[in-house]
Amino acid sequence: MYPEKIMKDNDCVAFLKWALPQMNMRWPGFRKVRRQTCKRIERRLRELGLSDVAEYRSCLEEKQDEWEVLDTLCRITISRFYRDRGVFQALGRDVLPELAQKAEQEGSRFLRCLCAGCASGEEPYTLALLWKFVAAGKSPEMDIRVIATDSDRTMLERAARACYQPSSLKELPDRWQKEAFDKVDGRFCLRPEFRAMTEFCRQDIRQSMPDGPFQLILCRNLVFTYYDSALQKRILERLSEKLDNGGALIIGIHEELPEQTEAFVPWRSNLKIYRKQIRR
Numbered sequence: 001m002y003p004e005k006i007m008k009d010n011d012c013v014a015f016l017k018w019a020l021p022q023m024n025m026r027w028p029g030f031r032k033v034r035r036q037t038c039k040r041i042e043r044r045l046r047e048l049g050l051s052d053v054a055e056y057r058s059c060l061e062e063k064q065d066e067w068e069v070l071d072t073l074c075r076i077t078i079s080r081f082y083r084d085r086g087v088f089q090a091l092g093r094d095v096l097p098e099l100a101q102k103a104e105q106e107g108s109r110f111l112r113c114l115c116a117g118c119a120s121g122e123e124p125y126t127l128a129l130l131w132k133f134v135a136a137g138k139s140p141e142m143d144i145r146v147i148a149t150d151s152d153r154t155m156l157e158r159a160a161r162a163c164y165q166p167s168s169l170k171e172l173p174d175r176w177q178k179e180a181f182d183k184v185d186g187r188f189c190l191r192p193e194f195r196a197m198t199e200f201c202r203q204d205i206r207q208s209m210p211d212g213p214f215q216l217i218l219c220r221n222l223v224f225t226y227y228d229s230a231l232q233k234r235i236l237e238r239l240s241e242k243l244d245n246g247g248a249l250i251i252g253i254h255e256e257l258p259e260q261t262e263a264f265v266p267w268r269s270n271l272k273i274y275r276k277q278i279r280r
């Protein structure tokens with residue numbers, strides 16, 4: 001038996017419309033995926049012994065610390081391998097080879113990539129697979145290093161285990177599935193040689209980022225979906241500082257860069273791939 005719901009969908013929507021702007025987040029980003037957050041808020045009401053969301057609102061008005069809890073409840077953690085395959089196809093065919101060639105000409109042996117908001121590793125590991133199966137052959141002297149960050153400890157623990165349900169891999173080419181994963185108890189576990197290229201690090205992107213410079217940054221389905229425009233601009237500035245001139249920034253396929261972003265020019269605009277281009 002499921003306990004009776006104490007919060008209807010429209011109560012949750014009204015609550016989110018009130019609370020999100022106070023955390024520099026935006027309601028339109030949550031509209032389609034609110035179920036995950038609403039379920040967690042419902043669970044939180046039960047934990048606190050509250051009978052409705054109005055009581056939770058009063059609780060937030062009284063206790064500053066509860067905003068930090070709510071912030072964690074608002075982390076949308078949906079991801080999968082090879083998400084938006086057209087983006088990864090262009091990345092493997094054009095972007096990675098060009099970036100690797102440029103880095104090699106500049107005397108580097110590594111292409112340094114940042115994957116911000118990496119969930120359970122699906123996106124950084126896709127990058128590693130793409131390098132091995134598509135791009136590495138074009139720059140045999142080069143290798144890739146991926147630093148992947150997320151603020152959610154549970155996601156990072158899953159990323160370290162690197163074992164996934166079949167549904168997470170359904171968009172990956174068959175050959176990659178067969179050659180890069182071992183099937184263990186019905187799950188697909190990424191082989192160590194593909195895991196070795198990626199390092200995970202727990203960071204809140206609003207507060208810190210790994211040391212650069214990077215030649216490629218993926219920041220998809222986080223900042224430009226869930227945060228308000230002032231916070232988007234602030235984070236984009238920091239990302240831009242971490243990216244080499246000529247480097248690539250990739251945002252989510254349904255996302256937009258804030259207006260008047262002059263440092264980035266479209267590389268493949270339909271795929272939301274941009275090149276940092278500062279004229280000196």
Ligand SMILES: C[S@@+](CC[C@H](N)C(=O)[O-])C[C@H]1O[C@@H](n2cnc3c(N)ncnc32)[C@H](O)[C@@H]1O
Pocket residue numbers: 075076077078079080083116117118119120122123149150151152155203204205206219220221222252
């Ligand atoms: C919707 S998932 C996107 C995953 C992946 N980038 C993709 O596009 O498939 C967003 C991820 O960002 C993480 N996240 C949320 N807020 C964050 C923050 N302030 N700093 C770093 N990561 C955050 C969540 O834990 C979640 O794993």
